[in-house]
Amino acid sequence: MRMKKPYVATLDQVRITREGEYGVIEYLEPNVSGVHLKLGPEVQVMTDKEILDCHNRILEVQQRMAMEYEHVAVEIPEGRPQIEYFALGNQWTPRGDVIRCIIGSGLDGEAVIYIDDHELSLEEFGGLLTTYAGWGMRIVFVPDDRTDEEPEIVIREPDDKGE
Incomplete structure (x- = not known):
């Protein structure tokens, strides 16, 4: 807890x-x-x-x-690396406050996260998230070709059709 x-x-x-x-x-x-x-x-x-x-x-x-405090999230421009490897901590770290990524499935059925040209296991992605331990986070799922867009967000309960 x-x-x-x-x-x-x-x-x-x-x-x-x-x-x-x-x-x-x-x-x-x-x-x-x-x-x-x-x-x-x-x-x-x-x-x-x-x-x-x-x-x-x-x-x-x-x-x-x-x-x-007014938080302004920094998003790394398209084509620039969003994450970097921090050797001393043996983990990936975000360069900004916004991460554009794609969710995939590995050979064992476990989720993998693709950020730029890097494939991160759930453990590696979890390590990256610990950079922001103590912060909150919102996850917005979007089509894989629209990770650079901010979709309209509607607050409501999903309908029975799963939409």
Whole structure:
């Protein structure tokens, strides 16, 4: 199960301990990521409320910044390489934020992904995706000769005919 992100909390929603220079904030709600907040040696004399107030202020600033952030996805022009091999990490990495690809089927029946002139196994494609771990992604399926187009998207339930 994917862990939920930390959120602005009250003292009755968390357990706070101290480890060295860190305030450790554990949410009582299951599946919420905990936080190790480096506050320096003074953390040892700070109250739980002071530690939580600092944590909450950080989250509020992050939320404000996220609201102001406008993401512009970079798509590599046709004919230019969309991916490159990162030898140190032993994996393919995207050069931009948009990947045009074709889905195929390998000899064993497992899906293969074609990006430019490269055939990636599901494992290799998964490694490429980890470059964006923590991000979201939308997948839009298009005919194989239209990967360079943005189709109209209609939000609705599919009809019974599978259309």
